[in-house]
Amino acid sequence: MGGMSTPSRLDHLRVRHLRLLDLISQHGSLTAAAECLGISQPTTTKLLQELERVLRCTLVDRSTRGGLLTDSGRRALERVRPAMHAIDLIPDMVSAAPEHPMVRIGILRLAGISMAPDLVHQLRTHGHMPRLYLHEDAVANLMDQLFDGEIDCIIGRLDPNYHGQPVDTLDITQLGNDPYEIACAPGNPLSRKRSVPLSALVGAPWAVAPRGTYTRQAFDMAFMSQGIPAPIPVIESPSFHASFAVMSRNTDFLTIAPMSSVRYYADLGKVRPIRLSTPFPPDRMVFVTRHDLLTIPAVRDIKNSLIELTRTVPVPAR
Numbered sequence: 191m192g193g194m195s196t197p198s199r200l201d202h203l204r205v206r207h208l209r210l211l212d213l214i215s216q217h218g219s220l221t222a223a224a225e226c227l228g229i230s231q232p233t234t235t236k237l238l239q240e241l242e243r244v245l246r247c248t249l250v251d252r253s254t255r256g257g258l259l260t261d262s263g264r265r266a267l268e269r270v271r272p273a274m275h276a277i278d279l280i281p282d283m284v285s286a287a288p289e290h291p292m293v294r295i296g297i298l299r300l301a302g303i304s305m306a307p308d309l310v311h312q313l314r315t316h317g318h319m320p321r322l323y324l325h326e327d328a329v330a331n332l333m334d335q336l337f338d339g340e341i342d343c344i345i346g347r348l349d350p351n352y353h354g355q356p357v358d359t360l361d362i363t364q365l366g367n368d369p370y371e372i373a374c375a376p377g378n379p380l381s382r383k384r385s386v387p388l389s390a391l392v393g394a395p396w397a398v399a400p401r402g403t404y405t406r407q408a409f410d411m412a413f414m415s416q417g418i419p420a421p422i423p424v425i426e427s428p429s430f431h432a433s434f435a436v437m438s439r440n441t442d443f444l445t446i447a448p449m450s451s452v453r454y455y456a457d458l459g460k461v462r463p464i465r466l467s468t469p470f471p472p473d474r475m476v477f478v479t480r481h482d483l484l485t486i487p488a489v490r491d492i493k494n495s496l497i498e499l500t501r502t503v504p505v506p507a508r
Contacts, residue, residue: 272339
């Protein structure tokens with residue numbers, strides 16, 4: 191029969207071969223991996239030997255203390271994890287109606303309020319609404335989760351200091367400009383000034399995201415770029431909702447958030463933006479997914495909807 195492909199040596203692998211590598215990485219022990227899989231130690235050793243024979247390299251350094259992945263083992267695991275996460279999702283996917291697939295979106299805590307509502311409206315308008323799982327986290331964590339197959343795409347920002355997996359396997363689409371702004375309570379005198387230098391805000395009490403977040407990085411760099419030591423926040427919280435709530439009862443507090451979020455709460459009368467004499471630089475939102483995940487129609491629909499929104503929904507004027 192024409193068109194038949196030649197069997198690959200990978201065809202000899204089963205799901206538990208792949209899961210074994212992940213379990214050894216987690217527990218550092220073949221014995222513990224065997225217990226998780228519910229098989230004997232000799233069977234575990236045989237599975238590992240079969241996996242190493244197929245991949246033609248040593249994956250685990252075995253000793254009396256357990257087992258550690260070699261460099262080859264770690265590289266193999268980078269490819270195995272997305273496959274395992276995809277396999278784990280199969281029961282959910284096949285039990286759901288085929289016209290309602292699940293897409294797992296990683297989203298910044300500060301982005302959900304500005305982009306998620308319009309995205310859902312756009313998808314429903316075009317009849318492309320999938321089931322969505324929205325997972326909030328910091329930029330670097332979301333990137334790691336995308337590479338590991340725990341999420342399907344990201345709506346957020348790119349962290350220039352990310353040192354995880356190489357990004358050449360990613361599809362990155364620029365969305366709208368959403369720079370950061372300083373916000374204060376409506377009763378704060380700073381909200382009525384036409385122009386405020388950043389140096390005038392050093393002594394104020396601040397509620398800011400913790401170190402390691404993109405928002406804190408933007409906050410620190412804004413001051414340092416002007417030769418000013420960044421203030422030490424009185425309150426550190428990843429939630430801008432909490433920071434805005436603090437300001438509602440403590441009008442001298444200041445915080446930083448994306449312009450879209452500040453303007454959303456300003457329209458509700460909760461906060462006011464401070465007009466800086468030197469505004470924050472442009473900062474574009476992005477949609478990020480892996481190239482291979484664009485084969486999923488629902489992921490493509492989300493990307494296309496966001497592109498359309500970028501063209502039709504401008505960021506509020508400064």
